[in-house]
Amino acid sequence: MTQTPEAGARARPVLLTVDDDPGVSRAVARDLRRHYGERFRIVRASSGEEALEALRELTLRGDRVAAMLADYRMPGMNGIEFLEQAMDLFPRARRALLTAYADTDAAIQAINLVDVDHYLLKPWEPPEEKLYPVVDAMVETWAASPDAAVEEVKLVGHHWSAPSFAARDFLARNAVPYRWYSVEENDGRRLLAAAGAGPDDVPVVVPPGGPALLAPTEAQLAAAVGLTVEPSTDFYDLIVVGGGPAGLGAAVYGASEGLRTVLVERSATGGQAGQSSRIENYLGFPDGVSGGQLADRARRQAARFGAEVLTARKVTALEVRGPARVVHFADGGSIAAHSVVLATGVSYRTLPTDGADGLTGRGVYYGSALTEAAACEDQPVYVVGGANSAGQSAVFFSRHASCVTLVVRGSSLEASMSHYLVQQLSEIPNVVVRTGTTVTAARGGDHLEEIELADGTGRVETVPTSHLFVFIGAEPRTDWLDGVLARDGRGFVLTGPELLVDGERPPGWRLQRDPFFLESSVPGVFVAGDVRSQSVKRVASAVGEGAMAVTLVHRYLEER
Structure with missing residues (x-):
């Protein structure tokens, strides 16, 4: 050199x-x-x-x-x-x-x-x-980018500590560079001692030039590493709730078209798509693109157009206050705008299996949890689910694990997974697909050690593993909108023509027109992406809906 x-x-x-x-x-x-x-x-x-x-x-x-x-x-x-x-x-x-x-x-x-x-x-x-x-x-x-400001972030924790995993996952998904130190190694113990902390205080985060944080909340962690958590003003033209592909699409198009735009994300931009190791059917990327790279590009693009991106802010309520639409946060704060785009996506369902809840973050993970790749080296890994996210995860971990077993409840992959991915999995020698199978138990001490598999014949098998990744469908998690917006029986938000019953507009609708295609039962509140009832659960369609929602926002604002 x-x-x-x-x-x-x-x-x-x-x-x-x-x-x-x-x-x-x-x-x-x-x-x-x-x-x-x-x-x-x-x-x-x-x-x-x-x-x-x-x-x-x-x-x-x-x-x-x-x-x-x-x-x-x-x-x-x-x-x-x-x-x-x-x-x-x-x-x-x-x-x-x-x-x-x-x-x-x-x-x-x-x-x-x-x-x-x-x-x-x-x-x-x-x-x-x-x-x-x-x-x-x-x-x-x-x-x-945050690189120059946060290069020296140090994270001290225990590999089988769920809070330590959550901190690592939060930093990784927000593209914040950090250095990991285990409490079992000398450097980790020295950092704990310097911070006046002990093994029970993990995770301990040491930001550059700042005091050490002991078991910080996500909001505290975000602020310490230089992410934006506070809005610059209390009123905007457009609030986008949710930072997945639909929300990022809305933020990019809203800000680029001159709207004072703020995107509010409770954890990390990218949503479920941001956790994908490789998206291979997204237009314009013939060799595929990782969800993290796609989210990072979109986040930078939105920021370049002037959109604010607030991280680690959980939205708990939506209020109609005259012409304003008010979004309330879990910490008691709030912001208001002329219009809102809801793009909160969906969350993975939890595994209804004995022992799984207690081992979450300690061997049982929801989503790809790409930070665990090194720990899976030459180990048997199990992935639960039969849709694209599960398949992409299996492909990714096959590069690290000795064997990846895809556990599928259905009788085949073809009914729920894209053809290209089914073919790709069939060509990977260390990927095994077990159809007609469910996980019935998860057991271990301080971390996952074994799981129990049951097939359709009633045969039960116990297999050793320290890593189980779960992709078993998704829920919209829209209870916070109860009584404000109309939803279907599963909690997805109704929009446009779905709101018309026998040609009648939704109760309380005061405008002399029908709701726009992506508009909810409250005028000026639009819905894009997976959280919308009857949406197409694909990254490309979510981005398109985000852009389309901004076009409808302009039409709504022109009426005022």
């Missing part, structure tokens, strides 16, 4: 270049140093392996990496393979691929495969026109 020797350079963030051609490597480092040398430390490597080693050293020192530029054609490990592995070390660093004209197809593939931000054609002369604008855009995006 070669780097500039200037004193004090370590404190500056890093621009990393990787190229096996010494002439090209020197040229790109020279051009970067000339333009960015005062603000950034330029590090160059001659291979993907050398660059990964350099990144590991940077993580140990707590350094920050703003951007990485990697040559596509390198022996041993090409640029795409390097950037894919580098994402695990510095997920918030911006990424660009250096490529010749003949390799532009590979560069475009990389944009989808590993979330590459840009590609640069070689040669890039003059750099003022072809290199610096691209690097400027990457640096600006990195600087606007």
Whole structure:
């Protein structure tokens, strides 16, 4: 690894270049140093392996990496393979691929495969026109992200502690870089002692430059790591409740069309889709995209248009106050707006199995829980469910586990899972599909140790496992709207034509028109995505409904 020797350079963030051609490597480092040398430390490597080693050293020192530029054609490990592995070390660093004209197809593939931000054609002369604008855009995006502010977050906990898992999952889903320390290791014990805490106080969070937090709430954790939790004002044009694909779509289109927009999310943007390891049927991503990457892009896009994103704020009530629509929070606060888009999605149903509740977060997980991937290395893993989310999770964990067993209550996968995913699962040798099977018990001490499986014949089998991931349908969780909005028998919110009974408008409807297609029984309150009755449970349709809801918001506001 070669780097500039200037004193004090370590404190500056890093621009990393990787190229096996010494002439090209020197040229790109020279051009970067000339333009960015005062603000950034330029590090160059001659291979993907050398660059990964350099990144590991940077993580140990707590350094920050703003951007990485990697040559596509390198022996041993090409640029795409390097950037894919580098994402695990510095997920918030911006990424660009250096490529010749003949390799532009590979560069475009990389944009989808590993979330590459840009590609640069070689040669890039003059750099003022072809290199610096691209690097400027990457640096600006990195600087606007939480990366620089929260790089040194330390999280101390116990692997089989449910609150510790919840804190790790919250940080990961919000794309906040953190370093994990186990209370069973020396570094973890030292951090606990420095914080004046003990093993029973986990999780302990040590943010950069701030006091240690002992077993913080999600709101306290969000504020400590630099996420926005407080609104900038008390009145908006549009409040979006829920940060899944539908909510993010509404926030992007609302803010881009000039509406003062705030998105309120109780946990992390992305919703259930954000927990997906790979979405392969979303338009425009032929090689698939992870739910986390898609959510991160949408969140940054909404912020760029001026939308506020509030995290760790639970909405508990909706109130109609004259022309205003008021949203109340669990902590007693509230905000108001001319209009509201409800995009709260659905939550996974809990497993109705003896012992499962007590082991939640300690071996039993709802959703993919991607932070558990390392702990599943060479271990047997069980996934419960027969729809796409369960299939995507099985594909993901098959790369880590010794065997992944998909436990399906139905007689086949074809009735509930997309064809491409059924085919993909059939081609993975360490994935086993058990149809006509249910989990009837979960047992363990401080963590899950075994589960009980029953098939349709009544045969019961006990199998050892420490990880059970559950995807067994979903519920809208809309009890907080009781008495305010009309819902169907399962709790999904009724909209548009569904509100008309024998041609009559819903009770209390005062406007001289029928409700718009996505409008609820309260004028100015629209519904998008999975929480809407009769919606199509797909990411693309949710995003479309979010955008459509904003169009209807404009029509509603024009009536006022």
